[in-house]
Amino acid sequence: MRKIIALILLAMLLWGISKPISNIPFGMNKINVAKHYITKDISETGAANVVTSVVVLYRGFDTLGEVTILFIAAIGLASILYLPKKRVPDNPPVEDSSLILRTGCRFLFPLILLFGTYIFVHGHLTPGGGFQGGAIIASGFALMSLSCKERILSTVRLGVVESLAGLTFVTVGLIGLATGGYFLLNFLPKGTLNMLFSAGIIPVIYVAIGFKVGSELAGIIGNLMERTQ
Amino acid sequence: MNFLYANTYYIAAFGLIFIGLYIVMAKRNLVKVIIGLSFVDSGINLLLISIGYIKGGTAPIFSRPDISPLKMVDPVPQALVLTAIVIGVAVLALALSLVVRLYQEYGTLDIRKIRGLKW
Secondary structure, three states: OHHHHHHHHHHHHHHHHHHHHHOOOOOOOOOHHHHHHHHHHHHHOOOOEHHHHHHHHHOHHHHHHHHHHHHHHHHHHHHHOOOOHHHOOOOOOOOOOOHHHHHHHHHHHHHHHHHHHHHHHOOOOOOOOHHHHHHHHHHHHHHHHHHOOOOOOOHHHHHHHHHHHHHHHHHHHHHHHHHHOOOOOOOOOOOOOOOOOOOOOHHHHHHHHHHHHHHHHHHHHHHHHHHOO | OHHHHHOHHHHHHHHHHHHHHHHHHHOOEHHHHHHHHHHHHHHHHHHHHHHOOOOOOEOOEOOOOOOOHHHEOOHHHHHHHHHHHHHHHHHHHHHHHHHHHHHHHHOOOEOOOOOOOOO
């Protein structure tokens, strides 16, 4: 009975959605604001990757809000899973991971960190950026906490890294407000296109986002591993 | 057949969204409900990306100076989806932590047996 009701509801929803969607032709022209972003990107921001300049500069305030959502989700997870010390259940005996797994993880972990760092440092030149690099770094921490159980993540240190990264983002934005009149003004020199040190404040902010996302996701993984044994 | 060929991405995106909504409405296990929610998440991301696509377009990156800006795909949905994926992961983890607490409290994942969740 429930399934039939669900199917009827979905059919009604599909009928309602299909009309407006059929007015959007697939693979045709883009919206006006996108044309502005693409044609003015090099002269206004100096970043080779248009997506990055949209995320960090044109919609940087929006990105600050999204990073805040991530932060609130991490805090909510930690406080939902919080148990007072005496109620922490005794961990069941954990079988040690094998030598191959531990050695392989010790070999791979620095490489994963290096790859994630490369992704977010080159966010304004290549596909990638702070969010992706941060997620890669967090996947390195996930591998670490799955294979080497004796190494427990220090949530205090992760919190320090995360707070410093968030402060960097807001401070860079406020410097722009103080010097030029609006939040996230690109006050650094733009440099030459396709060089590592170009595009002004975009790499600075994306590195900060990378650290923030990486430490938040690693903290989520650490909390889930630690408190749900 | 031509209609299917021209709208493959929309059909796949809405397929994912509706499969996810059906799972959310019809399944009684909380973990399956969360899997359905993540289906909806992926479907919406795919829909946004495919709305921004342009036939024969390239990625919006000026990796060579001779790339014409007219042939680039729309960067705005890509920028939205880029952040939405990471936020989706964090919200998924939040939902899973709620499920973990519910299981510790009630000892079951069946929403018919959890008080206050009548459906």
